[in-house]
Amino acid sequence: MQVDLTLGSEVPRQLRKDLSQHIWRDDSFEYIWLSKTPIERLGYPTTEFESFIQEADENFAFPTSWFSMGDDFEQLSVETMAELGGQAAVHEEISKNGVRTLSPDPGSGLLLDSDHILDQGHWAIAAKYTDVTGITADTASFERYKEGQDPRIGYFRLARGSEYSDLLKNAENDARVLIHDNGTVVKQGRLANIEGKVIEGTTYDLATIFDIRETPKVDIAAFTNSSNLSDFLEEPFDKRDAPISNLPTDQYEQYQAAAYGRDTATRVDGVASDEHLQKRVYREATAHLVAGRNVVFYGPPGTGKTRAASKLTDALDIGQDTATANAEWSNYDVVGGYEPAGPDTPEQEWTAKAGVLSSAAQQCVEGLTLSGDPHWLLVDELNRANLDQAFGDVFTLLDLDYRTSQRLKFGTDEVTLPLSFRLLATMNTSDRAKLFSLGYAFRRRFAFVQVPPLYTSGGDPDQSDPTTSPRKIPNHDEIHEIVTGAVVDDLTRQRLLVDTWDSHRMPTRDAATIDPAFAMESVVSNALDNVLAIDYGWDDADPLDVVLAITYQLSGAEYDIVDIGQALAIDIIRYLTAAQLLSDGDITRQTVDRALIAYLLPQIDVFMSELRKAETLSTTADGESTPAGRYSDFTTWIGSLGLPEFHAELEEAADSYSVL
Incomplete structure (x- = not known):
């Protein structure tokens, strides 16, 4: 090794002991050699090295343990080193004949x-x-x-x-x-x-x-x-x-x-840095995926929705099948069924054929088993399909809660839908009036990530301190505990794949967070605690308090817009926890703002038809608050909470009578 600095008798003894304590948690060392260069174990034959040294100093006493333990250290004399051409020459000579680096990666x-x-x-x-x-x-x-x-x-x-x-x-x-x-x-x-x-x-x-x-x-x-x-x-x-x-x-x-697992945080940081004009798209989508949601990339034509989905799976080193939805899709196209066995078989013989979802699931199981890498399905133009007709039998399996107890069945075959499997989709918002709508059951199992044009202003909206504190709700403490417990349970869910390993293969884990690194209870709990402890500017309130207050006020408690259960709060807090797992720094109130757009805003779409009907037909009786009035009051209240992006989306939805 090359010693760059020696701390010996010229350095006060107590300082050497203090340094030893700092480095090794042990103050029994007094003489310390420091090297800025990697410590290397010689792969050089002992006899050749001894011969090489003795060319300069035939009396050199060669330490026999140099090549076995590496615990001995003996300095060559200045004269010997000079005879060999100097320290650099000796190091180069040895290196030419083979050394292997031990630090920082021992053998x-x-x-x-x-x-x-x-x-x-x-x-x-x-x-x-x-x-x-x-x-x-x-x-x-x-x-x-x-x-x-x-x-x-x-x-x-x-x-x-x-x-x-x-x-x-x-x-x-x-x-x-x-x-x-x-x-x-x-x-x-x-x-x-x-x-x-x-x-x-x-x-x-x-x-x-x-x-x-x-x-x-x-x-x-x-x-x-x-x-x-x-x-x-x-x-x-x-x-x-x-x-x-x-x-x-x-x-x-x-x-x-x-x-x-897969070091997902580093991978998504890489693609977000490369695609800096759309880095929010990649970071948000990955957090939704880690949180257990399938993802829909939506926006006007030409904004790169399919490209974003494909680049994300490439960055995460995840395989992908791509299918384009159409109005004729049925359960047979998605899940599969029977088809004739072929021209060389009896006419009455049929065989099982996997649909696009089952085929991707099969490849996901195979990928997890052989390499630990999942395989996903991307459905382009999702809302061109009649989703009830195409996905009706498998809606429940899009939710992670049922994947360990149910399987995809087609013909005589069946396949597990792994916990780490995700369905990605794109949706063009420009022609949505001509297409099939997304029902509540479908929206409930997806997060929606907007992909805006690149020329859209990248400036952040006003994130000044909110002027209104969220209101407390009945049974707040009990609901708070239920939600946080569910988040930890959901993000630590995993299972081993055990049936197809070869004899010298490590097991691979199928984790709901995709990356098993995130599925440790202590890791998830720490991230969740951090999410709830950050000061977002709400007096005595964390994001869960805000989400619970909003869902409570959306219902008949105040605005009577839509009834939403606590499952949505679990979704949002799970997403925020996933975002914290992926982030080097703390998440912010803007992260909460975007989460409300992704999870809560789509649920309000069911109110848009009532709003349009009331405004068009003037159906509200005298003395009743109008739907438009209640919606306007709710929108104003959201603005007072310091959630400018969610507030702007609500205002735009009121103008177009449509959320997505």
Whole structure:
């Protein structure tokens, strides 16, 4: 390795100990070598390297462990280095003949049994088991040290002399570590240092594991469908007895893929940056998809709706089938049924034929099984089809709630509709009067993302502080708890695909959030807590309070426009939580504004016919509030809440008597 700076006797001892504590959570190191360049393990043959060095210094004492453990460090003399042409020349010579980089990606990992993890934090261990600090568990200082415990630090204990202890000592510094509890991986971390400790009269090798964090729970046995893991791991492994095993790099990477998924946030950031004039389209659509919704991209002709849908699936590395809807579509076209078996078969023989939805579902199951990548269906010009006729039998399966208990059936065949499957669609709003309308059941299962022309002003609407606080509703606390509980349940929903793996394949998880990285309860709960804790400018109110107040006032409580249940509040908060999962920063009141447009605005469309009828026929009796008056009052109230985009959409809908 190349040492760029050495902190030795020229640096005060206490400073070196403080730095050691900061870096390793251990102040027992005093001499520190720092390198700005990657640490490299030589892939160079030992004998050739020794010969190369001895060309300059025949008396050089070659450390035998350089090529096995890498724990030794010996500096070549200035004279030897000069004879070889200098440090850069030596490094280049070695590199030409092969080196492999260990940092930051060591060659393998460790699989550790949580029973051997000491659960005290660093300071408790230091105070109880070392004499570095001079503190024992009996002193008053011990309690103060415990207050500084670092939960990211753990200690792995192994009796000295065992084969597993040797495996630990031979591991690379910074090696990746998976920690399992009774055969289920629960945490991961990185290996720091190993040192001998006498604990209660027995000498142990105590490994410091730092950066410990929760990991998605995956059963070790699911690493392979073989019950005997000895063929899979480099060391024999029995999860009942063995506290440690070496985990080959490729298997570790397969675990990471199975546990953490697809890095969806980075992928959507990439496409949003490339398509900066429509970055809102991609970010909103992805958040809806992660939240469990199918998505309709709508707008006038030529705005790039189909292109946006296709670019998004490409960016997420998701396969896509495309079909164009038409007025003749039936359940046979969408789901499938029977067709003649072919010219070379008896006339009475029929075979099952998959429709566009079933075919995409089959490819989704196959993609998840083989690569972990879903496959979706894009329906162009969705409202050209009679949706009741085409999708009537499968409306429920468009909702994630039913996918684990029902299957798509066509002819004698059937297929699972995976939790990570989504139906994308485009809708041209210019000719909507000539086309089929979208019924409530259909709207309920989709989020609507507007794709405006690129020349539309990109300026943000006025997001000044609202002047009116949302009103409280009856049973507020109970409903609040029901909604937040449902959001966590929905976003953590997942299942394993288990029936078609090959013998050395990691399991793939079918997650409702598409990316399994988002399906951890702690991750979802933290994001939801953040969504509800942000200051949006409403006095003592979070977005859920606002949504509940709006849906309550929409009903007969105030404006009598449309009755909406709490499921819509779940949809919106689930979307906001998904948006938070995808975002580096906090979401804003504008995010709430856009969510109301996507989820709540389509539900108001049913009131538009009543509004048109009342205005045209003057059907309102004397003394009654007019539909237009109630709608106008509601629109004004929304404006006072500081929701300018939703307010503008309501005003436009009143002018055209149509929401979409």
